[in-house]
Amino acid sequence: MDTPASGASGPLPPTIEMMAGAFDPELAIRIMSGHGHGGFIGLAYHAHGPDWVEIALPWRADLVGDEDSGVLASGPIISLLDNATSLSVWTRRKRFVPQATLDLRIDYLRAAKPGETVIAHADCYAIKRSMSFVRAIAHDGDPANPVAHAAGIFMRTAWPS
Numbered sequence: 001m002d003t004p005a006s007g008a009s010g011p012l013p014p015t016i017e018m019m020a021g022a023f024d025p026e027l028a029i030r031i032m033s034g035h036g037h038g039g040f041i042g043l044a045y046h047a048h049g050p051d052w053v054e055i056a057l058p059w060r061a062d063l064v065g066d067e068d069s070g071v072l073a074s075g076p077i078i079s080l081l082d083n084a085t086s087l088s089v090w091t092r093r094k095r096f097v098p099q100a101t102l103d104l105r106i107d108y109l110r111a112a113k114p115g116e117t118v119i120a121h122a123d124c125y126a127i128k129r130s131m132s133f134v135r136a137i138a139h140d141g142d143p144a145n146p147v148a149h150a151a152g153i154f155m156r157t158a159w160p161s
Contacts, residue, residue, distance in 0.1 A: 081104070088123055102153045104151075
């Protein structure tokens, strides 16, 4: 008989939903980096505080959007910001609660420097009944010179029991 922690071909990889106790962004990134889109693009934990998270997107040649310049494609940076803002909500809530990205506006200010890791710093600045409000920047070494700004809203999709 299969249990939630096993499948037909052996143990299933851990998921964020399996986390017991307070939400741990570092552990969540380790789980996410083991599979799915975040794992494919190589997202990595960088730092966190009570209502903010930083995750890193290391530069890789296969993520480049323009081979002549070596500039990263916009898709991985959008994913970086989406993941960082989502993690900031769970960090502030201190637990995982299923949610959907309702709105995520990203303003690109400049191209990321070729060969540099891009860091996203995301803050969850307000949580209401079913909505969480976030803002973030992505930078390639100097937070005062961001690659992009983001602002978004996440909607809770399930109510904790």
